[in-house]
Amino acid sequence: MRGTSAALQPPADATAPVRHPEAPAPGELLGAHYGQCFGCGGEQPHGLHLEARAGEGVSLTAEFTVKIAHQGAPGLAHGGILASALDEALGSLNWLLRTIAVTGRLETDFVRPVPVDAVLHLQAEVTAVAGRKIYATATGRIGGPDGPLAVRADALFIEVKVDHFIDHGRQEEIQAAMDDPDQFRRARAFEVNP
Numbered sequence: 689m690r691g692t693s694a695a696l697q698p699p700a701d702a703t704a705p706v707r708h709p710e711a712p713a714p715g716e717l718l719g720a721h722y723g724q725c726f727g728c729g730g731e732q733p734h735g736l737h738l739e740a741r742a743g744e745g746v747s748l749t750a751e752f753t754v755k756i757a758h759q760g761a762p763g764l765a766h767g768g769i770l771a772s773a774l775d776e777a778l779g780s781l782n783w784l785l786r787t788i789a790v791t792g793r794l795e796t797d798f799v800r801p802v803p804v805d806a807v808l809h810l811q812a813e814v815t816a817v818a819g820r821k822i823y824a825t826a827t828g829r830i831g832g833p834d835g836p837l838a839v840r841a842d843a844l845f846i847e848v849k850v851d852h853f854i855d856h857g858r859q860e861e862i863q864a865a866m867d868d869p870d871q872f873r874r875a876r877a878f879e880v881n882p
């Protein structure tokens with residue numbers, strides 16, 4: 689059974705996604721969008737430390753190793769953690785579009801249990817764009833990039849301005865991000881689109 693609701697079906701006037709001309713080349717690491725991000729941040733001790741690599745078109749691959757801290761049942765990954773890994777992989781696609789977007793809806797199918805120490809091989813791609821709406825899909829396999837399917841997700845991301853974070857984020861972290869030249873540069877890169 690595939691759990692994709694009507695809200696995740698692109699409308700008839702949706703178009704194919706366009707890779708940004710300055711998007712990293714296929715095979716290149718995308719890097720974290722924010723050092724403290726739970727999904728990808730290298731400075732986040734509690735995080736998933738997902739590392740995503742650009743693929744062809746508007747697609748990417750990423751790997752996530754399930755740690756002891758990620759358990760739900762004994763020796764098995766928590767479903768919410770797996771959904772987070774999928775969300776992060778899907779969210780990272782926006783760097784290839786150079787569009788700032790947040791998850792509006794995420795639908796996840798858990799197909800088989802994922803043990804501790806397993807590497808989840810994620811593959812994600814944008815399928816369509818309609819105005820501010822970005823439609824994307826992802827899979828997670830274990831035992832190798834072509835191994836058995838463990839999880840999959842479909843998602844709708846909604847484009848936002850940097851102001852979304854400035855308006856809603858806690859002042860302390862916003863200020864620290866703005867004071868960090870690398871972070872500021874990444875945020876600006878998102879804003880300047882051809």
Ligand SMILES: CCCCC/C=C\C/C=C\C/C=C\C/C=C\CCCC(=O)SCCNC(=O)CCNC(=O)[C@H](O)C(C)(C)COP(=O)(O)OP(=O)(O)OC[C@H]1O[C@@H](n2cnc3c(N)ncnc32)[C@H](O)[C@@H]1OP(=O)(O)O
Nearest residue numbers: 695721775776779789790791792793846848853865866875
């Ligand atoms: C200087 C400081 C800089 C700091 C920033 C640094 C870096 C920034 C770079 C990247 C960071 C970006 C993201 C993080 C990346 C990865 C993490 C993984 C991704 C996430 O984890 S991210 C967190 C979870 N996420 C949220 O925290 C969203 C909370 N939410 C909202 O903030 C609003 O809800 C919002 C903005 C989504 C929409 O609000 P809105 O007012 O802008 O737009 P509106 O409601 O009009 O929707 C417009 C059209 O989308 C349709 N639509 C909307 N929501 C829908 C839904 N759920 N289902 C089906 N359709 C939906 C409507 O139906 C309408 O469709 P139509 O146009 O056809 O009428």
